[in-house]
Amino acid sequence: MELNVSTASQGGHAVVTATGELDLYTAPRLQAALAALLRDRVDHITVDMSGIEFCDSTGMNVLLSAMKRLKEHGGSLELAAPRPAVKRILQVTGLDTVFTVTEAAPAMDAG
Numbered sequence: 001m002e003l004n005v006s007t008a009s010q011g012g013h014a015v016v017t018a019t020g021e022l023d024l025y026t027a028p029r030l031q032a033a034l035a036a037l038l039r040d041r042v043d044h045i046t047v048d049m050s051g052i053e054f055c056d057s058t059g060m061n062v063l064l065s066a067m068k069r070l071k072e073h074g075g076s077l078e079l080a081a082p083r084p085a086v087k088r089i090l091q092v093t094g095l096d097t098v099f100t101v102t103e104a105a106p107a108m109d110a111g
Helices: 027-039 057-072 084-093
Strands: 003-010 013-022 044-055 076-080 100-102
Touching: 003 027, 013 027, 013 057, 027 044, 027 057, 044 057, 044 084, 057 076
Parallel strands: 013 044, 044 076, 076 100
Antiparallel strands: 003 013
């Protein structure tokens, strides 16, 4: 399964939309998109997880790493609309208390 990643940004806020499976083989694609936003000094990133059908520990580590780097610079990362399977992973690992999880990603113009 593929992972497709697209980004829309407005001011210091970006929405990263990921669809497909986030695993050992596809995580570098998301990591590259997040790293580019960090280089561009984006303060707040929302990762729209509504299209993620599967996420393994590698995918979670990419998200954790990006969140840590953002927090070091006063920024934040949140996860939006995770599917039940991904929500379950967050709950089982306790990461639902680490990440801010919202029901929907903010609307933003593609950029």
